[in-house]
Amino acid sequence: MYGTAVAVIGAGSAGLTAYRSARQHTDSVLLIDPGPLGTTCARVGCIPSKLLIAAADSAWHMRHADRLGVSAGTIQVDGVRVMQRVRQMRDRFVGKVLKGMESIPGEDQLKQTVRFAGNHLLETAEGEQIEAERIVIATGSRPSVPRMLQAAGTRLLVNDDLFELTDLPQSVVVFGPGVIGLELGQALHRLGVRVRMFGIGGAIGPIEDEAIRQAALEQFGQEFPLDPDAQVTAIQETEIGVEVSFQTADGDSVTETFDYLLAATGRRPNVDQLGLEHTDLELDTHGVPRFDPHTLQCSAEHIFIAGDANNDLPLLHEASDEGAIAGRNAALLPEIQPGHRTVPLAIVFSDPQIATVGLRPSRIEAEYTNHYAVARFDFADQARAKVLGRDRGLMKVWAEKESGTLLGVEILGPDAEHLAHLLAWAIQQRLSVRDLLQMPYYHPVLEEGIRSLLRDLKSRL
Structure with missing residues (x-):
């Protein structure tokens, strides 16, 4: 010892x-x-x-x-x-x-x-x-792999396994439209792999706001089949892959075979x-x-x-x-003390990207009931996004009514990773809507969308 x-x-x-x-x-x-x-x-x-x-x-x-x-x-x-x-x-x-x-x-x-x-x-x-x-x-x-998915046997993949493949498969069924599932599933689809994605409960990534969730479901669903609240009835390994039986939104029973099943069901x-x-x-x-x-x-x-x-x-x-x-x-120990923590910031590198900053909408509603305002911005109305041909997505910002300081942000849109960082820095510095509207905004840039949103938010305060 x-x-x-x-x-x-x-x-x-x-x-x-x-x-x-x-x-x-x-x-x-x-x-x-x-x-x-x-x-x-x-x-x-x-x-x-x-x-x-x-x-x-x-x-x-x-x-x-x-x-x-x-x-x-x-x-x-x-x-x-x-x-x-x-x-x-x-x-x-x-x-x-x-x-x-x-x-x-x-x-x-x-x-x-x-x-x-x-x-x-x-x-x-x-x-x-x-x-x-x-x-x-x-x-x-x-x-973490639920027991039902383990029926895929040797055709079961987690993200650890995926990167060890020496070639891209022909088809993959993805379970879990969270951060890992969205990123890897969409990437495989764009590389020519046939992809179908299933979820439980309707969630899409870390999104809480219903309007943004619906926009995300529409955007990703245009690329590949995505059912965030699927009715999967059976999973079975076969000689040529993994067989998945499920019910469509119309109630039809369907069975499809894929090379692999990717379990992106959390950790x-x-x-x-x-x-x-x-x-x-x-x-x-x-x-x-x-x-x-x-x-x-x-x-x-x-x-x-x-x-x-x-x-x-x-x-x-x-x-x-x-x-x-x-x-x-x-x-x-025993001289412990609270450490410095930064404003919560999470990003999904899908396309459009997803980002959450600060307090989540449910927490804002619980802690600031009747004392907050919220505004939304549609990237379809944004000049730079139109120029780039990437005018898809929604952004929402919540602020405290009395002080005008930002509380939280949810973004589905182009280059959300950069917009999210700017807003995270603003929240950590406790900048108000008025403070941010006095900042410089070049034209045409995606950041102008923040200014448009803040102008709307200011009117609601």
């Missing part, structure tokens, strides 16, 4: 940041992870998915250049080369992460799995024990194999430790939890922020 002041379980985005944050305050930090290393984002998440999307968007814009009077001729998608570039570029990003880990001393790393054997005691698979004064859980998450925190039952931690209904979102401290005060493992905000920038808070507080 040996001991450490701080043990960080997990070397992903949250764990690496937690280690470095704790190391600023103590030399006794142990980073524990059996591998594979390189972070979920770089290996199987945001990086490879954006590489696939880049290829897909190039093919799509070439096919549709004719509307601008430009002909690109016959478009050919070389699936082997597309997937080869995805893996090569992904491996470069993973390599950079691993290169950055070279600065971590070998004695500070333990490349094994561990479980709790007590409140302060960790145990490896070989029975070696580590006594830790404080512990940060940063074990990340993994794809689950990697905490179920940690032996949490050997601790005094209070767990929620999903088996995740309860924690203070401001300090990341759990009910057992020497344990902190950060990143995807806490099932709160599974985004890289949030994981890094949480890792910094958890690492610092673990190192300086």
Whole structure:
């Protein structure tokens, strides 16, 4: 048995940041992870998915250049080369992460799995024990696949598997029109793969506003079959693929066969194999430790939890922020303090893109009832969007009536990633509608849509 002041379980985005944050305050930090290393984002998440999307968007814009009077001729998608570039570029990003880990001393790393054997005691698979004064859980998450989808057998894919394909398949059925499903499903479609997408409950990505949800359903439904509240009756692996039986909106029974079934049905925190039952931690209904979102401290005060493992905000920038808070507080316990948190910001790299900023509409309604105003803007009326031939989507902004400060934003539209950042910065600086209307707006740019929306919002305040 040996001991450490701080043990960080997990070397992903949250764990690496937690280690470095704790190391600023103590030399006794142990980073524990059996591998594979390189972070979920770089290996199987945001990086490879954006590489696939880049290829897909190039093919799509070439096919549709004719509307601008430009002909690109016959478009050919070389699936082997597309997937080869995805893996090569992904491996470069993973390599950079691993290169950055070279600065971590070998004695500070333990490349094994561990479980709790007590409140302060960790145990490896070989029975070696580590006594830790404080512990940060940063074990990340993994794809969650409902039992029904597991009937696809060897034809079942999760996003981790998709990027290992050496060629593009002919057809894929996607379950889950959330962030992962929308991004990968649309990208595959644009690369020439036959795609059908199913969901449950009617949700489209992270959208809450009903008007924007309907607009998104219409836009994506024009590209590929999308049923966000599907009635799937059977899934079966066959010799040539996976067979899916379902009912159409008209009530007809249909059976289609696809090469693969892509399960994009969410992720689950990697905490179920940690032996949490050997601790005094209070767990929620999903088996995740309860924690203070401001300090990341759990009910057992020497344990902190950060990143995807806490099932709160599974985004890289949030994981890094949480890792910094958890690492610092673990190192300086009992002198803990709330950490700096940025305005919530999430982006779906579909086309049109989807973005959410600040408070969600349901929370605004609950906390600011009768004290907020909301305005909407249709990109069909936007000059720059028309010039680009990308005049599709809606944007809504909510503001507090008394102060005029922005509360939240939902966007479905072109280059929403950039508009969302501008509005996130505005919300974090607590700028009012009046403040933002005094900012410069060039013509013609997509940002003029923000000005039009704010003018409308000001009249409603």
